[in-house]
Amino acid sequence: MNIVVLVKQVPDTESLVQIAADGKSIKKDDIKWVMNPYDELAVEEALRIKEAKGGSVTVVSVGPQKAQETLRTALAMGADKGVHVNDPAAEGGDPLATAKILAAAVKGLPYDLIICGQRAVDEDNYQVGAAVAEFLGIPHISIVAKAEVLDGRIRCHRSIEGGTVVVEAPLPALFTTQRGLNEPRYASLPGIMKAKKKPIEVKTIADLGLDPATVGAAGRKVVIQALRLPPERKAVRMIPGDTPAAAAEELVRILHTEAKLI
Amino acid sequence: MANGVLAITEQRDGKFRKVAYEVVSEGRRIADGLSGPLTVVVMGAALGALAEEIKAFGADTILVLDDPALADYRTDAYTNALAACLPAADPAVVLLGATAQGKDLAARLAARLNAGLAMDCTAVRVQSGSVICTRPMFGGKLFADVTIQGTPQIIAVRPNVMPIQRAAREAAVDTPAVETGEVKTAVVEKLMDAGGKVELTEAEVIVSGGRGTGGNFQPLEELAAALGGAVGASRSAVDEGWRKHGDQVGQTGRVVSPALYIACGISGAIQHLAGMSTSKVIVALNKDPEAPIFAKADYGIVGDIFQLLPAITAAVQKIKS
Missing domain, CATH: 1.20.5 (Single alpha-helices involved in coiled-coils or other helix-helix interfaces)
Known part of the structure; x- marks a missing residue:
């Protein structure tokens, strides 16, 4: 079972978020950066499936140099290798633009199952998982609080208003996480030591064969005109x-x- | 150039969800702003005369996609069916509710159409022909005004926010052939909560509890019942195992916008405030006068929730009787 987990580095949910001078982005200094909490659930679930069924766990992230910390955290939890798309042209994208990059990065990997957070708790877009699945031409199931890998398919408990629906899809498939799926482990000290030696492959937009005009800030379709504080x-x-x-x-x-x- | 709005409704078991009326009402307002027609989509299986019920909310055309393959919501079947009928409608804006179903469908449809999507919007306005959406980010710590380039512009609106408005007009009902294409996913079971409960994201009133409840939610349940509302919880209450994950309000839980939010024994961590800050009126009950929740509330009482809640419930019952 080859599992790919998509992870993102985001500001800690307890941090104060401030608007930068341009009025359209946030101040990036003085923020504690962490792995998106829904992605922690994804890493944990991938590790549990690997522990039960064997295989490999690869974590993939798009972000600046600093985002490598999040990949190292996932490796310290027990993932096997990382792929880091680190390219200025990849920065500042909307979810669709970012999903194009992630899908291109995943295409180069062996995968039976992709797991990611239902949303990143920064821009709260709830989009990347579904879009990656669409670009890869595989089914997805979102907001999953319980997942079982069966013979050649996945059965997921998807949370909806007022209950749960149990949905099955043939592998390869993608699902997105919901709280309650598991309790993510903390990286152990030996895990952290081992993670330092695990491979992280760094890729650029050119390496992925993508047109820089279609990704990152240049590829944005949803344009932020202004940020403001809540009334x-x-x-x-x-x-x-x-x-x-x-x-x-x-x-x-x-x-x-x-x-x-x- | 496309100037119409396509509003996608949501129904369950042959009944429209509240968000369906919100989406159609908002669709009418946007269509008027763009001087274009409003097309309303009703999707499901064995829908009967359901489309009639939405006529009073301002549709010019109602597209009924009625097919056994659409009986349960499945991402692939719904996306395929919509993508097949979109070119004929050629909308400038596609509007949905940002529910579990709507968010999932909007995201997949946006990728299929390579179209921009503004998710979970709390306001939409048309200004000199362009559509500007307001959406909370960072769990509501910031609000962004966004525009969407290209066509269609897909907009998912937060449930319980857009006002429902009647606007009766003669609507043509169209029942095109449904093309669900290749469907790989299957719904194998539905595990629904016992009936009669008000869904958190649709509730007009939410009574929510935190660490200060000590795990005793009975007085909150009683007040919620008296007000016809729902019970929510903070992350710490859920982490303690006092409530299930689906009840959690916050940046890593449900995002709610009731008319009245009553926070009981909740200190007011940023994480929690993120999930309820768009509530219209917030009441805080806490024994700690320094609790940060009071800074975000409209009304506050410093006191013991176990004395206050029964008294509030009794006072509510007195008014209602």
């Missing part, structure tokens, strides 16, 4: 009350007569 709420109105019952009554009165929500 400020008015200052909180604290509701006093000598007793919990009095405060509760006052809150419900306000919600009923002023906010007209009850």
Whole structure:
């Protein structure tokens, strides 16, 4: 079973995100960068499948030099090798542009199964997995909280509003992760030491045979015109009350007569 | 040049989901902005007269894709069927709801058409003929105004945000031949929650609990029941095993926009705020007056949630009776 996992380096979810001077991007300094939490689930699931069925786990990422940290983290968790598409022409793409690069990188690898996060918690696009599968001409199943590899196919528990649907697809296939799929392991110290010696193949857009005009910032179809902070709420109105019952009554009165929500 | 809007509705078991009305209403507004027609797509199997129910919301044409292969949502069958009928409609904008189904379909369709997709938008406006979408990023810590180059522009709108508006007009109903093409995926089982529960992303009211509940969600369930709402949870409550993952509101959970969000014993980590900041009114109940949640709330009470919640429930019941 050859498994490919797509990973992305993103700002930690507890970090404060600030708008850069251009008004269209974020300040990249002073941010703690981590592996996208949904991608951690993907790496873990790939390792568990490999442990059960044998095979290899290859992690693929598009990003600047720094993104190699995320590949090393995945290697330290137990992945076998990494592919890093590191090229200025690959930077600043929208999900479709990035998926083109990832699909081209995966095409050069043996794969039966591709796993990635349902979304990256930076731009929250929920698109890359489906697009990579489309470009590779394979089925995908998104938002998967449980996966079983059967003979030549995958059975996935896909979370939808109000329940779960169990979907099967023949391999090769791609699925995207949902929380609850597993608890990702931490890299052990020996794992971290071993990861330093594991191979990371570095590729450029030219190596992948792609036209630079179709990827990265040049290939963007969704163009960010402006970033802004969410609208400020008015200052909180604290509701006093000598007793919990009095405060509760006052809150419900306000919600009923002023906010007209009850 | 294409100036129409194609709005894709979502139904389950022969009933439109709330987001279907939101998408058609928003589709009408965008179509008016572009001075173009609105085509509404209804997809499924054995749909009967379902299309009639959407007529009151402003469609010029309703495309009914009714085929046994579309009985359950499957990415490949739905993408193939839509891609086959899109060229005839030639829309400038394709609109969907950013539900589990809509997000999945929008993403695959965008790649199939090599078209730009603005996901999970909270506002769409037409300005001098161009469509500008507002979408939260970084879990709502930032909002981006984006434009989409090329045709069609695919826009998925966040459920529970776009106002539903009636706009009756005479709509032509068209039932083209459905081409589902090669379908590789199969739905083998459906495991649905017990009925009667309000779905988190469709709820008008959410009563949500964090570490401060100590795992006791009973008073929250009772208030939610009194308000006809749903119960949510913070990541720490889910990590403790008090609630299932599907209840988690936050940057790594569900993103919700109810009219009223009541945060009970939730400190207000950035991660959590990201999932609920587009709620219309936020109420915070916490015993710690310094809890960061109060800075993001409209109304706050400092106190013990186990005393406050039963009192609030009683006061709500008094008004409702």
